[in-house]
Every structure is written in C-alpha cells, then in structure tokens.
Amino acid sequence: MSRFSFQIRAVAGRARCAVLHTPHGEIQTPAFMPVGTKASVKGVTPDQLVAASASIILANTYHLALRPGADIVAEMGGLHRFMSWDRPILTDSGGFQVFSLATLNSIDDDGVTFKSHIDGAVLRLSPAEAVEIQEKLGADIIMAFDQCPPLPASPDLLRQAVDRTIRWARDCRDAKRRDDQALFGIVQGGLDLDLRCRCLDEIVKLDFPGYAIGGLSVGEAPEEMAAFLNEFTHRMPDDRPRYLMGVGRPIDILRAVNTGVDMFDCVLPTRNGRNAFAFCDAGFVRIRNSRYKTDPRPLVENCDCYACSHFSRAYLRHLFLAGEMLGPMLVSLHNIAYYQRLMRRIRETIAAGTFHELLAAFAAFEAGLTTTVDNEDAE
Structure with missing residues (x-):
C-alpha cells in the first residue's frame, strides 16, 4: 500500500x-x-x-x-x-x-x-x-x-x-x-x-x-x-x-x-473550554452559572470523558471562580472528547444509513425546538 x-x-x-x-x-x-x-x-x-x-x-x-x-x-x-x-x-x-x-x-x-x-x-x-x-x-x-x-x-x-x-x-x-x-x-x-x-x-x-x-x-x-x-x-x-x-x-x-x-x-473546543463553555448536543453548559454552586452532577450527563467521570459541576465551577488552571484544562478536555464522540456518531450513522436523523436532531436544537442550552446569566 x-x-x-x-x-x-x-x-x-x-x-x-x-x-x-x-x-x-x-x-x-x-x-x-x-x-x-x-x-x-x-x-x-x-x-x-x-x-x-x-x-x-x-x-x-x-x-x-x-x-x-x-x-x-x-x-x-x-x-x-x-x-x-x-x-x-x-x-x-x-x-x-x-x-x-x-x-x-x-x-x-x-x-x-x-x-x-x-x-x-x-x-x-x-x-x-x-x-x-x-x-x-x-x-x-x-x-x-x-x-x-x-x-x-x-x-x-x-x-x-x-x-x-x-x-x-x-x-x-x-x-x-x-x-x-x-x-x-x-x-x-x-x-x-x-x-x-x-x-x-x-x-x-x-x-x-x-x-x-x-x-x-x-x-x-x-x-x-x-x-x-x-x-x-x-x-x-x-x-x-x-x-x-x-x-x-x-x-x-x-x-x-x-x-x-x-x-x-x-479552535472552538479549547477556546470555549478556557471560557467555561462545555459542549453538549443542545448547545452549551455555562459552568460559571450560580445554579451549579452545589450541583453534584457531571458536567454533561452520559459523557465518559475524564472530566465528566471524575468531577461535579460544583467543583468545576469552583475552579473557574477561583482562577485555578485545572478548570479550563478539564472543560477543554471534555470538549475535545465531545467532538471526537460526535464524529464517531456521524461515521456510525452514515454506515447505518441513519445520518439524516442525526442531522435533523441537531437542526432541531439549532432552531430552538428542543434545547437544554443554559441561558441563565453567569455570576
């Protein structure tokens, strides 16, 4: 070859x-x-x-x-x-x-x-x-x-x-x-x-x-x-x-x-990660938001990346508010893993003939028909 x-x-x-x-x-x-x-x-x-x-x-x-x-x-x-x-x-x-x-x-x-x-x-x-x-x-x-x-x-x-x-x-x-x-x-x-x-x-x-x-x-x-x-x-x-x-x-x-x-x-995965924006299918989780002060859940549910497997939203929010460099590192890592998982889903749905269903779901998120995007202002 x-x-x-x-x-x-x-x-x-x-x-x-x-x-x-x-x-x-x-x-x-x-x-x-x-x-x-x-x-x-x-x-x-x-x-x-x-x-x-x-x-x-x-x-x-x-x-x-x-x-x-x-x-x-x-x-x-x-x-x-x-x-x-x-x-x-x-x-x-x-x-x-x-x-x-x-x-x-x-x-x-x-x-x-x-x-x-x-x-x-x-x-x-x-x-x-x-x-x-x-x-x-x-x-x-x-x-x-x-x-x-x-x-x-x-x-x-x-x-x-x-x-x-x-x-x-x-x-x-x-x-x-x-x-x-x-x-x-x-x-x-x-x-x-x-x-x-x-x-x-x-x-x-x-x-x-x-x-x-x-x-x-x-x-x-x-x-x-x-x-x-x-x-x-x-x-x-x-x-x-x-x-x-x-x-x-x-x-x-x-x-x-x-x-x-x-x-x-x-550069979006790491740039947004450094700014406390975590990607999910429906948009972003803005981890600085006050609603996450005592939130024990992972950054994004059903994500198996290192950040989501080990740390809570409350801890990640603390890192950003305290100016600790670990916060941007962990959210950047999550975002990179999210993108790689998205590309794998794209490849799998193309192979299975269901890609257009995946595209339609994201188009619905984009149009605001179904969304979990975090719209609350950060502190």
Missing part, C-alpha cells in the same frame, strides 16, 4: 465515511482535528488526546516558523518527536495567519511581505518557502500557500485571490521534495460559485492527493456557508479527501458532512 490512500467505506446521500492512510497511521473520516497552534493543544497532553480518540491534530506553520523556527523543529527530529505525538499531523501553510495576524506590507504574485506580530520584524513568505518550512516541520499532510480574503469581499479582490491561489498552488507543487508528505490544494473564491468552480478546475489539474475549501467562516452567515457548500462540495473529486478549513460548530460540521466534506479543524 502507498504511503497515502483514501478509501470510501460507506455513503448516505452525499455524506461519506472513509479511511485516510498516512505514514503515522490511519484517519477515520469524517474527522475533526484539534488545533495545536504552537505544537501544543492548549491545556491538553498528547496522552489525553489519544484517550479522547483524536487521530490527527493540526499545527500552525506561521507561528512555528516564527517561534521556535522550522530549523529548530527539524533539528529536534521533526514535529512528531518535538511534541511527542506519534499520530498524523496536518500543518497549514501560514497564509491565513499572514493575512489575518501580521501587519501586511505588500502582496504580489510571488508572495507576501509582512511584519511579524511578535516583534515587528519584516519577513517574506513565498509558496516555495511555505513548502520548505512545512517539509522541515515534517507533518503528514501539508497545505498549499493561498490568499484568503475576508468576507464580504469585492469581486475584484476575490478574483485576484483566486488567480494568486492557482498560481501559488502550482508553485507549491513544483517546490515539494519529500515523498512522505501529502500536499493538499486549497480552493478559494468566497461565495461566488462560478469563481470557486474555476479555481477548483485549475487546482484539480495539478492532481493533489486532497483538496481543501478555504475562505469560509470568515465573516459570512452560517446559513450562507451551508447553502454554498450544498452547491459546491459534490463538485470536488470524490476519490480524494475534502477538507473544510476552520469550521467547527457542531451543526455546521453536520451540514457540511451532509454535502460530502471529510475533514474539519477549529
């Missing part, structure tokens, strides 16, 4: 479950990748990630290139050894962060000149350099360098971003040297279906082993994104993994899976 392969195991409408084989193990899809921005998923150890059933994590090329630097990571044996994670890793190209975090100096058809958000140093990033950095980091899946405009964006900006994304994808393909990494292409074009299709057609000609949908969840309404994906996702090659970048609300994941998306990433 080759180092990388993608095999579809079951379908339900356009939703599909599959297995993606990589040098560091297989990934059951649909899959959600916890985000380890700086080679660390905030507040969660690698062993805890494994216990929560995470099969792949995402690391951030932009941040790691600035600190500690790709050369240091390579000298330490690559990202897997550096962060003690022996399962698959995906690194982004740094493009989104260059356009969203850094002070942008100039952009041209060959790359981007920008100032570091850390120390203001003037830096240059080209498609070839983005690939070189990711090859030094050593992730299993690496991403092409692209231009990601915010939404809404003018037609001229979207066309310019698509033209550069196509050119840069070709440059990334030509710069790639390692055969133990899979380089995924990224499709841009905002909510303009014709522009997206033009970008997709050109990117597919480059024959990448996987394709990502970039430039969504960057300002448009969730309903707009869902409607667009319903018209677009099925046009992507059906024999390659499809990755929707930066989307993480459970209902958005389910709707995207329904269109044929296979892979997701988002």
Whole structure:
C-alpha cells in the first residue's frame, strides 16, 4: 500500500465515511482535528488526546516558523518527536495567519511581505518557502500557500485571490521534495460559485492527493456557508479527501458532512473550554452559572470523558471562580472528547444509513425546538 490512500467505506446521500492512510497511521473520516497552534493543544497532553480518540491534530506553520523556527523543529527530529505525538499531523501553510495576524506590507504574485506580530520584524513568505518550512516541520499532510480574503469581499479582490491561489498552488507543487508528505490544494473564491468552480478546475489539474475549501467562516452567515457548500462540495473529486478549513460548530460540521466534506479543524473546543463553555448536543453548559454552586452532577450527563467521570459541576465551577488552571484544562478536555464522540456518531450513522436523523436532531436544537442550552446569566 502507498504511503497515502483514501478509501470510501460507506455513503448516505452525499455524506461519506472513509479511511485516510498516512505514514503515522490511519484517519477515520469524517474527522475533526484539534488545533495545536504552537505544537501544543492548549491545556491538553498528547496522552489525553489519544484517550479522547483524536487521530490527527493540526499545527500552525506561521507561528512555528516564527517561534521556535522550522530549523529548530527539524533539528529536534521533526514535529512528531518535538511534541511527542506519534499520530498524523496536518500543518497549514501560514497564509491565513499572514493575512489575518501580521501587519501586511505588500502582496504580489510571488508572495507576501509582512511584519511579524511578535516583534515587528519584516519577513517574506513565498509558496516555495511555505513548502520548505512545512517539509522541515515534517507533518503528514501539508497545505498549499493561498490568499484568503475576508468576507464580504469585492469581486475584484476575490478574483485576484483566486488567480494568486492557482498560481501559488502550482508553485507549491513544483517546490515539494519529500515523498512522505501529502500536499493538499486549497480552493478559494468566497461565495461566488462560478469563481470557486474555476479555481477548483485549475487546482484539480495539478492532481493533489486532497483538496481543501478555504475562505469560509470568515465573516459570512452560517446559513450562507451551508447553502454554498450544498452547491459546491459534490463538485470536488470524490476519490480524494475534502477538507473544510476552520469550521467547527457542531451543526455546521453536520451540514457540511451532509454535502460530502471529510475533514474539519477549529479552535472552538479549547477556546470555549478556557471560557467555561462545555459542549453538549443542545448547545452549551455555562459552568460559571450560580445554579451549579452545589450541583453534584457531571458536567454533561452520559459523557465518559475524564472530566465528566471524575468531577461535579460544583467543583468545576469552583475552579473557574477561583482562577485555578485545572478548570479550563478539564472543560477543554471534555470538549475535545465531545467532538471526537460526535464524529464517531456521524461515521456510525452514515454506515447505518441513519445520518439524516442525526442531522435533523441537531437542526432541531439549532432552531430552538428542543434545547437544554443554559441561558441563565453567569455570576
């Protein structure tokens, strides 16, 4: 078997479950990748990630290139050894962060000149350099360098971003040297279906082993994104993994899976965990609420994660009010476990032909037809 392969195991409408084989193990899809921005998923150890059933994590090329630097990571044996994670890793190209975090100096058809958000140093990033950095980091899946405009964006900006994304994808393909990494292409074009299709057609000609949908969840309404994906996702090659970048609300994941998306990433599980928001099917448990002061129940009923198996809502609330770091760690761990359990349910219902029932249940929660979302104000 080759180092990388993608095999579809079951379908339900356009939703599909599959297995993606990589040098560091297989990934059951649909899959959600916890985000380890700086080679660390905030507040969660690698062993805890494994216990929560995470099969792949995402690391951030932009941040790691600035600190500690790709050369240091390579000298330490690559990202897997550096962060003690022996399962698959995906690194982004740094493009989104260059356009969203850094002070942008100039952009041209060959790359981007920008100032570091850390120390203001003037830096240059080209498609070839983005690939070189990711090859030094050593992730299993690496991403092409692209231009990601915010939404809404003018037609001229979207066309310019698509033209550069196509050119840069070709440059990334030509710069790639390692055969133990899979380089995924990224499709841009905002909510303009014709522009997206033009970008997709050109990117597919480059024959990448996987394709990502970039430039969504960057300002448009969730309903707009869902409607667009319903018209677009099925046009992507059906024999390659499809990755929707930066989307993480459970209902958005389910709707995207329904269109044929296979892979997701988002900071929501850990960011919300640090802010005392615990995910459940019907929304959130806001653990700071005064109603939980003497509540002996677990954070979320029928959850077998470490936090829910060992601690009460009263204790978790105490941790947050006391400023103890264990509180954010435990709720983050719960949220990661919740997401992995959700993805497992998605795969199981696709295989059983009942996925649309799961989607309908979450849509009902979203519409407020049945809900246990905690609406009481925190103290």
